Amino acid sequence: MNFPDTAFSFTLDAVCPVTGARAGTLHTPRGDIQTPVFMPVGTQATVKAMAPFELEEMGARIILANTYHLYLRPGADIVAEGGGLHGFMQWKRPILTDSGGFQVFSLSTLNRISDEGVWCRSHHDGTPHVMNPEWSMSVQKQLGSDIAMCFDQCAPWPCSREEAEGAVRRTALWAARSKEAHAREWQGERRQALFGIVQGSVWEDLRLRSAKDIIPMDFPGYAVGGLSVGEPHGDMYRILDSLKGVLPSGKPRYLMGVGRPDNLVEGVARGIDMFDCVLPTRNGRNGTLFTPYGAVNIKKKQYERDFTPVDPECDCYACRTFTRAYIRHLYRSGEILASRLCSWHNLRFLIRLGEEMRKAILEGRFPEFRRAFLGRFSGGEA
Numbered sequence: 001m002n003f004p005d006t007a008f009s010f011t012l013d014a015v016c017p018v019t020g021a022r023a024g025t026l027h028t029p030r031g032d033i034q035t036p037v038f039m040p041v042g043t044q045a046t047v048k049a050m051a052p053f054e055l056e057e058m059g060a061r062i063i064l065a066n067t068y069h070l071y072l073r074p075g076a077d078i079v080a081e082g083g084g085l086h087g088f089m090q091w092k093r094p095i096l097t098d099s100g101g102f103q104v105f106s107l108s109t110l111n112r113i114s115d116e117g118v119w120c121r122s123h124h125d126g127t128p129h130v131m132n133p134e135w136s137m138s139v140q141k142q143l144g145s146d147i148a149m150c151f152d153q154c155a156p157w158p159c160s161r162e163e164a165e166g167a168v169r170r171t172a173l174w175a176a177r178s179k180e181a182h183a184r185e186w187q188g189e190r191r192q193a194l195f196g197i198v199q200g201s202v203w204e205d206l207r208l209r210s211a212k213d214i215i216p217m218d219f220p221g222y223a224v225g226g227l228s229v230g231e232p233h234g235d236m237y238r239i240l241d242s243l244k245g246v247l248p249s250g251k252p253r254y255l256m257g258v259g260r261p262d263n264l265v266e267g268v269a270r271g272i273d274m275f276d277c278v279l280p281t282r283n284g285r286n287g288t289l290f291t292p293y294g295a296v297n298i299k300k301k302q303y304e305r306d307f308t309p310v311d312p313e314c315d316c317y318a319c320r321t322f323t324r325a326y327i328r329h330l331y332r333s334g335e336i337l338a339s340r341l342c343s344w345h346n347l348r349f350l351i352r353l354g355e356e357m358r359k360a361i362l363e364g365r366f367p368e369f370r371r372a373f374l375g376r377f378s379g380g381e382a
């Protein structure tokens with residue numbers, strides 16, 4: 001298929017006049033994505049414990065896969081031979097791949113960073129690899145994702161201001177090299193959008209500097225990196241507030257690694273359109289479930305004879321079909337179905353939260369929705 005020049009475009013459908021929260025539509029060659037949207041994470045070409053048809057049933061419109069992992073195992077060449085990620089994992093809707101930048105630091109056993117790129121040893125077998133913008137664009141092309149990310153440097157938290165400045169400088173250097181390599185890889189075919197990433201840790205002036213570096217490179221979308229790395233939520237919200245009027249309003253804004261329900265609502269209230277996080281599936285596997293009142297841990301004895309659904313307001317298969325008592329039994333018996341049902345519910349909870357926020361913004365009642373949701377949801381255990 002050849003893709004018209006509008007292969008990737010973003011339409012703003014409504015903006016909340018009070019908060020600036022947005023409802024939009026991201027048009028991609030593999031389908032439209034309505035925002036705000038939560039993207040399930042499928043690190044190794046699978047959203048853990050969920051089959052593609054189940055993800056479709058729960059309304060997932062786009063999922064994430066990790067470049068660093070898939071490059072190391074099974075190898076980008078094997079994924080490419082299998083028809084790219086879409087053919088290999090049989091997911092026909094949009095896929096976003098990360099650049100590998102963040103994962104190499106969080107996973108590789110040893111890494112050395114320079115302006116050239118990152119030398120690291122595989123966390124599987126210790127073999128040496130060099131990862132840089134050119135490597136990242138080549139691998140993301142082999143994976144065939146619909147949205148690729150620039151190779152960036154995410155400063156850890158906490159870090160010194162100098163460290164944050166270094167990450168901003170290198171992220172700009174690497175963004176230019178990513179854009180150039182991406183154009184060379186795709187030779188004008190508009191089959192993969194490349195999003196830019198803004199860094200700067202928790203310093204507002206560095207965030208502004210990074211935005212001034214990255215925005216003129218004219219990417220079809222922008223991500224706010226370097227957050228959800230352990231910093232207090234107050235710092236995250238302050239940084240988002242500082243970027244609200246800076247990031248181009250006509251392009252999608254993506255906040256990586258954010259997934260607690262209240263953080264999603266606060267992110268949307270600060271102009272974010274796209275989110276991803278492993279929390280729903282990771283929490284699901286240890287029996288922690290999202291409900292409108294906070295998180296519930298299903299293994300607790302208090303649910304032993306609780307024959308009500310996990311969340312009576314939820315429309316997911318787990319809540320329509322089973323009780324807390326049964327899911328607690330599965331969990332305590334080490335049954336695989338426990339992980340599946342809990343992941344299913346948590347994923348649907350966040351996908352539905354995106355849908356509900358979109359509806360509230362379109363109907364001009366987002367501030368009320370936000371107040372009501374946060375009034376009921378206590379960040380900790382319900």
Ligand SMILES: CCOC(=O)Nc1nc2cc3nc(NC)[nH]c3cc2c(=O)[nH]1
Binds near residue numbers: 101257
């Ligand atoms: C997902 C696309 O991101 C990238 O390619 N680089 C990148 N990834 C991040 C992932 C993160 N996950 C969390 N918290 C769980 N924080 C993150 C930050 C980055 C980032 O700065 N840069």
Ligand SMILES: [Zn+2]
Binds near residue numbers: 346
């Ligand atoms: Zn449910």
